Amino acid sequence: MRIVVGIKWVPNTQAVRFDPKTGTLIREGVPSVVNPHDLPAVELALQLRDRYGGEVIAITMAPPSAMKGLEHVLGMGIDRAVLITDRAFAGADTLATSYVLAEGIKKIEKDIGKVDLAVFGQETIDSSTAHIGAQVASWLDWPYIYYVHKAELAREGVLLVERRLEDRVEWYEIELPGVISVAMKALKPRPVSLIRKIRVKQENPVIVWTNKELGLDTRCIGLKGSPTIVSKVTFTPEVPRKKVVYKPRDGLDAAVWLLEQLAKDEKAGKVIERAVRGEF
Amino acid sequence: MAGKVDCEKLCPLWPCEDPSEFKGVWVVAEADENGIHEASLQMLTPARKIAEKLGSDVTGVLVGYNVKQYADEMIKYGADRVIVVDDPAFEMYAPDVYGDAVVQLAKKYKPEVILVAATMRGREMAPYIANTLRTGITADCTDFDVDEKTKDVLLIRPPFGAIMLAYIKTPLRRPQIGTARPNVFPLPPRDDSRTGEIVEEKVEPRKPRVRLVKRQIIPRSEVPIEKAEVIVSGGKGVGGPEGFKLLEELAKLLGGVVAGSRKAVDAGWIPHEKQVGQTGKSVKPILYIAVGISGAAQHMFGVREAGVVAAINIDPEAPIFKQADYGVVADYREVIPAMIELLKKAREKGSLEEVLAATKQT
Numbered sequence: 017m018r019i020v021v022g023i024k025w026v027p028n029t030q031a032v033r034f035d036p037k038t039g040t041l042i043r044e045g046v047p048s049v050v051n052p053h054d055l056p057a058v059e060l061a062l063q064l065r066d067r068y069g070g071e072v073i074a075i076t077m078a079p080p081s082a083m084k085g086l087e088h089v090l091g092m093g094i095d096r097a098v099l100i101t102d103r104a105f106a107g108a109d110t111l112a113t114s115y116v117l118a119e120g121i122k123k124i125e126k127d128i129g130k131v132d133l134a135v136f137g138q139e140t141i142d143s144s145t146a147h148i149g150a151q152v153a154s155w156l157d158w159p160y161i162y163y164v165h166k167a168e169l170a171r172e173g174v175l176l177v178e179r180r181l182e183d184r185v186e187w188y189e190i191e192l193p194g195v196i197s198v199a200m201k202a203l204k205p206r207p208v209s210l211i212r213k214i215r216v217k218q219e220n221p222v223i224v225w226t227n228k229e230l231g232l233d234t235r236c237i238g239l240k241g242s243p244t245i246v247s248k249v250t251f252t253p254e255v256p257r258k259k260v261v262y263k264p265r266d267g268l269d270a271a272v273w274l275l276e277q278l279a280k281d282e283k284a285g286k287v288i289e290r291a292v293r294g295e296f
Numbered sequence: 297m298a299g300k301v302d303c304e305k306l307c308p309l310w311p312c313e314d315p316s317e318f319k320g321v322w323v324v325a326e327a328d329e330n331g332i333h334e335a336s337l338q339m340l341t342p343a344r345k346i347a348e349k350l351g352s353d354v355t356g357v358l359v360g361y362n363v364k365q366y367a368d369e370m371i372k373y374g375a376d377r378v379i380v381v382d383d384p385a386f387e388m389y390a391p392d393v394y395g396d397a398v399v400q401l402a403k404k405y406k407p408e409v410i411l412v413a414a415t416m417r418g419r420e421m422a423p424y425i426a427n428t429l430r431t432g433i434t435a436d437c438t439d440f441d442v443d444e445k446t447k448d449v450l451l452i453r454p455p456f457g458a459i460m461l462a463y464i465k466t467p468l469r470r471p472q473i474g475t476a477r478p479n480v481f482p483l484p485p486r487d488d489s490r491t492g493e494i495v496e497e498k499v500e501p502r503k504p505r506v507r508l509v510k511r512q513i514i515p516r517s518e519v520p521i522e523k524a525e526v527i528v529s530g531g532k533g534v535g536g537p538e539g540f541k542l543l544e545e546l547a548k549l550l551g552g553v554v555a556g557s558r559k560a561v562d563a564g565w566i567p568h569e570k571q572v573g574q575t576g577k578s579v580k581p582i583l584y585i586a587v588g589i590s591g592a593a594q595h596m597f598g599v600r601e602a603g604v605v606a607a608i609n610i611d612p613e614a615p616i617f618k619q620a621d622y623g624v625v626a627d628y629r630e631v632i633p634a635m636i637e638l639l640k641k642a643r644e645k646g647s648l649e650e651v652l653a654a655t656k657q658t
Contacts, residue, residue, distance in 0.1 A: 111427060115309075143455055144575065145435035147423040150391065154427035159392055159505035162420040176509070181416045182520075182569075185512045188390075191505040201568065236307035243310070243432035243469040244451075246462050247443075252454060252593065253461075255600050258621040263612070267630025271638055272652050274606060274631070277622045279648055283603040284583045287526055287550060292642045296551035 017070035017169075018128070020121055021061040021135045022152070023089060024051040025082035026142040050085040054137035055092075055205035057198040060167060061135045062093050062206065068169060070132075071095040073124060077105055077116050086222055091208035096221035098124065104227045107239035114151030116237055119230055121156065133175065136197045138163065149197035160195035161188050165202040301468050310430040310469065318408040318470035321347045324357045324398055324425070325370060326417055332358075332366045335413035335478035340374040342440045342481055343411050346449060349442035352408065355379060359397045361387040364496070371492035374484045378494050379405070385501035388508050389417070393501060395424035400499040402429055407471045409449055414475035426473040432466040433473040436574075438480055438600075448472070454574065459593045479522055479578040479601055519553055521570050526552025527581045527602075529572055531595075532559040533588020533609060534628070540565055542632050543587055549639045555579065557595050572598040587628045591616025608632070 027046045061072045074089045074097040076082050086097040100120050108116070125131050134156075139146040146162070153160035163179040170176035173192050178185060180199060190196065227237065234240060260277065264270035278284040290296065297303060299314030306312050321343045325336035343354045356370035356378040367378040381397055402410065402425070412422040414436055426433035434451035441450040443465065451464045451474040466472040521527060528547040530540055540554060547554045556566035558573055572579055573595040580601035587608045589595060596619050599605060607620035608628045617623040624631060638655065642648035 109432060110423070111430070111432060114427065141575075145423075145433075146419045147427075147433060147435060150395075150420060150423040151427040153392065154424050159390070160424075161391065161506055163416060183514055183516065185514065186508060187510040189507045189509055194505070233308060235305065236309055240305075241307050243430075243466050244434060244464050245467065247450065247465045248463045250461050250463070252459060252597075255596075255619070257605060257619055259618060259623070260621065261612075261617045261623040261625065263625045264631075267626060268634045268655065270608070270624040270626040270631040271634030272655055274608075274622060274624050275635060275638055275648060276652055278583065278604070278606065279652075281604055281621070284606075287583045288648060291550045291639060292646070292648050294643050 017064060017068050017132045018130060019061045019064060019070065019072045019133045019135060020124060020131050021054075021058050021072055021074050021089075021094070022117060022137070022148065023054050023058070023074050023076040023082075023085055024137075024140050024142075025049075025076060025078045025085035026051045026140055029141050048081065048085070050088050051137055051140045051142070053139055053141065053200050056201065056203040057135045057137045058089050058092055058094065059203040059205045060164070060196075060198050061133075063203075064133070064167060065095075073098060073128070075117060075120050075124070076100065077108075077113055077120070083222065087213060087216060088208055090216040090221065091210070091213035092206055093209070093212065096223065098223045098225060100225050100230070102226040102228075104234055105238050107242065108237065109242035109244045110145055110147035110151055111243055112237055112239075112241035114148050115155055115241060116230070116232065117148065118152045118155035119232055120225065121152070123225065123230060130193075132192045134158070134193075134195045136195070138197050138200050146197070149195055153195040156193075156195070158194050159190050160197070161190055162197045163199045164196045165199055167196065306468065307430075313470065315408075315468070315470045318406045320352050320355055320405070320407045321350070321409040322355050322357050322402075322407040322411065322471070323370070323375065324359075324410060324412045324418075324422075326413065326415055327358060327360055327363045327366050332369050333413060333415060334483065335415050335418070337370070337373045338478065338481045338483050339411045339413050339476065340370070341484045342437075342476065343409075344374050344484065346409055346440050346442060350408065350447065350449075353377070355405075355407065357398060357401060358382075359386055359394050360389075361385075364494070367494045371490050371494075372486050372488055374487075374490070376492050378492065379497050380494060381497050381499055383498070383501065388504065390504045390506040390508075391417070391421045391424055392506070393504050395421045395428065396502045397499045398425050399428045401497060402471060410471045410473045412473070412475045414477045418475055422473065422475050429471065429473075431469040431471060431473060432464075433475070434464045435475050436480075437474045437476045438597075440474065449474075454593075454597060477578050479580045482580075482601065521553055521555045521572065521579050522577050524553045524555075524579065524581050526550040526583045526585075527555050527572070527579055528552060528585045528587065529555040529557065529589060530560050530566065530587045531557035531589030532563070533590070533611075534560060534565065535588070537565045539588075539628070542629070542636075546585070546632050546636055546639075549636060549643075550583070552581065552583070557589050557592075574598065586616055586620065587632070589616055590614050591619050
């Protein structure tokens with residue numbers, strides 16, 4: 017099997033701060049990581065390769081600094097990687113991003129060989145749209161399915177996946193080539209092997225493509241290829257709350273005060289009354 | 297040119313269409329054997345708001361098998377009309393097969409806006425619909441508005457951790473597509489006297505390449521957090537899984553359930569399906585008791601629709617106190633056992649008032 021797995025190099029959102037004056041993100045000094053939700057996708061792709069043979073190719077559309085992220089997944093055991101990087105791709109929304117990724121997969125098919133499966137993480141920690149898997153499937157006209165926890169070949173050219181929704185587990189067969197997106201935390205990613213990482217640096221299995229290689233119409237990529245635009249950014253308005261704060265003498269005092277407030281409250285009062293009656 | 301759109305400048309892979317030819321607000325609904333998903337009915341709330349601002353109307357769209365019976369439900373909750381595709385070919389859900397049916401309908405009717413509830417299926421299907429129509433999509437919106445001048449819909453979402461709101465426009469393409477998580481919008485009032493047209497449509501179902509072979513419903517022993525009326529929720533300050541047992545006891549006495557913040561889930565104290573917040577679920581209990589939760593914007597995003605928020609936190613500087621109705625600065629290990637004790641006594645006596653008065657005197 018030849019499997020392509022999508023990776024995003026994202027700023028670690030927990031370290032991102034906002035400039036309240038300009039309303040923009042302060043990204044300077046913020047360390048980037050491979051999107052944590054992509055790692056179960058990498059793991060699943062590696063498990064399929066380990067079981068059925070073939071190769072796994074990581075793909076990303078990003079600035080050159082994403083090379084570090086590719087080195088990380090190469091250290092996990094990915095066979096080679098494609099970095100698609102060009103200023104012309106900057107400012108892309110999910111439609112324009114998925115277009116470039118789909119064209120990248122097509123070029124892998126042309127230059128390297130037929131791709132059986134494209135695997136993505138469920139969503140990213142920086143924008144959490146969960147769009148890319150479905151959009152790449154739409155561009156390629158491949159079938160797709162989300163929230164995958166397990167996958168195996170049912171027979172030649174057909175993958176059997178187990179996926180979980182809110183209230184059910186479902187098993188789907190998906191014809192290959194196809195796209196799957198792997199549920200958050202579905203699999204524990206294997207650690208990065210230092211030896212592999214060193215070898216990777218020597219062998220340099222990263223292919224870099226700019227738009228010179230891809231040759232895409234500039235009206236379809238980056239900002240111009242994005243139907244959505246951000247027209248403004250503001251602070252989230254506060255939800256109005258009473259904000260009564262009490263500093264109690266002890267735990268019992270706190271409990272009495274809180275229950276008293278809740279019992280008096282127009283909305284919460286009903287809940288407390290019901291609890292006292294023991295009627296649910 | 298197509299209206300205000302200069303076709304020469306547009307990506308040639310996109311259809312060049314005049315945005316002013318698109319009319320109406322759609323809600324693409326999800327239905328199963330239990331009827332229409334409540335989250336889909338909730339989407340009628342923003343749909344009505346947008347339709348009013350655009351001087352337009354609201355159409356429900358229902359694709360499936362044996363779903364026609366539910367169409368009227370959408371009218372009662374605020375749709376003016378429902379387009380139904382009821383066909384055995386749609387007995388089995390596959391995201392591209394269902395998505396393609398909506399794409400065909402959208403090409404025929406040209407709606408200006410399509411809203412989809414961001415249930416797990418909705419999040420799976422909506423980006424396929426948008427991409428196949430070569431238009432934009434905005435995920436997890438928390439509000440919608442209309443630009444007075446251009447009449448573009450503003451799809452408002454919190455990027456990057458819920459502190460900021462981005463106003464997103466789709467100026468050159470239609471339909472404008474957005475999703476919103478369940479419980480971000482309230483259910484519109486049901487009006488049994490409402491009537492509307494039900495339009496039965498046929499589409500050419502695309503050949504399924506994804507097939508359901510088996511399914512298993514996960515039995516629920518308790519109310520899911522998104523349906524609970526009382527939630528006792530724990531964060532990092534709870535300190536460990538033992539603390540959650542205490543929360544559980546209080547929740548039971550109040551007829552509620554336990555939930556947690558992302559930190560509690562990451563620590564493994566509580567499963568992911570009970571996570572409240574931007575990367576978890578939005579909830580709408582009457583009472584939300586936050587225990588040892590600092591009150592990060594990402595978490596508070598999930599309790600926007602909560603009736604009353606109470607907070608117990610040992611840190612007087614915790615931001616939660618500025619976002620709660622009632623806050624006590626104390627160690628939950630002392631407060632919650634006392635609350636449990638008082639509630640138990642109150643239940644015995646049949647009056648909380650008496651128990652609280654007696655306790656205060658001692």
